[in-house]
Amino acid sequence: xxxxxxxxxxxxxxxxxxxxxxxxxxxxxxxxxxxxxxxxxxxxxxxxxxxxxxxxxxxxxxxxxxxxxxxxxxxxxxxxxxxxxxxxxxxxxxxxxxxxxxxxxxxxxxxxxxxxxxxxxxxxxxxxxxxxxxxxxxxxxxxxxxxxxxxxxxxxxxxxxxxxxxxxxxxxxxxxxxxxxxxxxxxxxxxxxxxxxxxxxxxxxxxxxxxxxxxxxxxxxxxxxxxxxxxxxxxxxxxxxxxxxxxxxxxxxxxxx
Numbered sequence: 001x002x003x004x005x006x007x008x009x010x011x012x013x014x015x016x017x018x019x020x021x022x023x024x025x026x027x028x029x030x031x032x033x034x035x036x037x038x039x040x041x042x043x044x045x046x047x048x049x050x051x052x053x054x055x056x057x058x059x060x061x062x063x064x065x066x067x068x069x070x071x072x073x074x075x076x077x078x079x080x081x082x083x084x085x086x087x088x089x090x091x092x093x094x095x096x097x098x099x100x101x102x103x104x105x106x107x108x109x110x111x112x113x114x115x116x117x118x119x120x121x122x123x124x125x126x127x128x129x130x131x132x133x134x135x136x137x138x139x140x141x142x143x144x145x146x147x148x149x150x151x152x153x154x155x156x157x158x159x160x161x162x163x164x165x166x167x168x169x170x171x172x173x174x175x176x177x178x179x180x181x182x183x184x185x186x187x188x189x190x191x192x193x194x195x196x197x198x199x200x201x202x203x204x205x206x207x208x209x210x211x212x213x214x215x216x217x218x219x220x221x222x223x224x225x226x227x228x229x230x231x232x233x234x235x236x237x238x239x240x241x242x243x244x245x246x247x248x249x250x251x252x253x254x255x256x257x
Contacts, residue, residue, distance in 0.1 A: 002037065002065070005058070007088050013037050013065040017045045018054040022094045025123060025256060027055040030086075030106030032129075032235075033173040034145075036064030038161050040103075043237045043245070047101070050249040051256070056093060061085070062168040064161060069168060073176045075185060078105060082112035090121070099124040099252060104208065104234065105173070107200075108132065108187060114198070115190030124255045126199045126248055128236050129206055132216050133186040134177075141208050142177045149174070191220035198224040199251045201244060203232030225251065 004011040015037050020026075029044050031037070036059040048055040060081060062069030074080070086109065090098065098121055102110035107130025114125045131138065148154040149170055159166045176182060198221050202214040211228065218226045227247055229236050236244045 004065075005089065005092055007085070007092065010061065010067040012061060012067070012089070013059040013063075015044070015057045016054060017048040017057070018052075020054055020056075020093075022096055024097075025053050026095045026098045027051070027053050027252070028090070028095070028098050028100050029055060029057040030100060030102035030109050031057075031059065031063070032104035032106055033177070034063075034158060034169055035103065035106070036060075036066075036161050036169070038064060041238065043241065044101075046241075046245055047248055047252070050245060051252045053099075053252065053256075056089075056095065058089065062165055062172050064165065064169075065163065066165070068165060069172060071168065071172045071175065073172045075176060075179060075182055077172075077176060078109050078187075079112055082109045083116055083118060086113050087118045095121070097121050097123055099126065099255065101126040101128075101248070102130060103128045103237065104130065111194070112187055112190050114196060115187075115193035119196070122196050124197045124199070124251065125194065126201070126251065127217070128201045128244070129203065129209060129234050130200065130213065130217070131209055132188050132191060132213055132220075134183050135209055135212065136183070137210060138208050139178065139183065142174060146174050146178065188216055188220055191217060194221050194224075197251070197255060199248065200224055200226045201236050201247065202226075202228055203234060203236050203239065204228045204230050205233045208234045
């Protein structure tokens with residue numbers, strides 16, 4: 001059921017799967033660059049069902065039914081999400097122990113958070129198609145997304161999820177990734193500081209990033225489990241849901257034991 005959480009004078013859209021209990025291990029889902037609560041589809045509910053863990057899913061400011069986030073966004077927008085907003089959400093929801101599950105930009109946000117001093121209570125990190133540095137292939141795909149948004153049907157596809165936030169969500173994300181200085185963006189230093197178990201998943205045919213992303217995670221986080229999924233592009237939980245659900249479930253159960 002969709003609800004709202006107040007952060008200061010603004011509100012974000014949230015969903016809970018299973019009964020919320022502050023003392024239970026909770027899964028917190030962090031969506032992709034043009035995602036939101038609804039765009040996770042049924043996957044968070046299935047993970048909750050398989051693991052017995054309640055799940056919190058939310059739309060970041062500027063996405064879904066959350067309050068807007070004025071554009072232009074700064075190049076460090078993911079740092080702000082990880083180091084300012086996510087700690088506020090965890091505090092307001094009184095979640096004590098949790099695993100972060102982040103897709104694409106959400107995986108990058110989770111990585112920054114996990115390598116920061118704010119990661120108290122964090123028991124594990126799961127990323128899907130996370131970026132730890134900017135590649136030209138990513139910029140090229142995001143440039144193509146801009147063409148699809150302005151000239152084809154991408155805007156209409158996103159509008160059913162983001163409504164009045166559609167331009168805010170797309171322009172905020174798209175413009176900052178296409179900023180000429182963003183090619184220098186890099187968060188690998190946070191990987192070395194991650195102390196909790198980490199699971200990193202990437203599609204072998206990911207159009208937004210090469211295997212260099214998951215290889216960097218593997219080389220910087222010695223205790224990380226990594227998976228390259230066959231016949232899979234940028235959204236493993238939607239393209240190979242059974243395989244990804246099994247991998248995540250096993251990882252979460254290991255942490256719970």
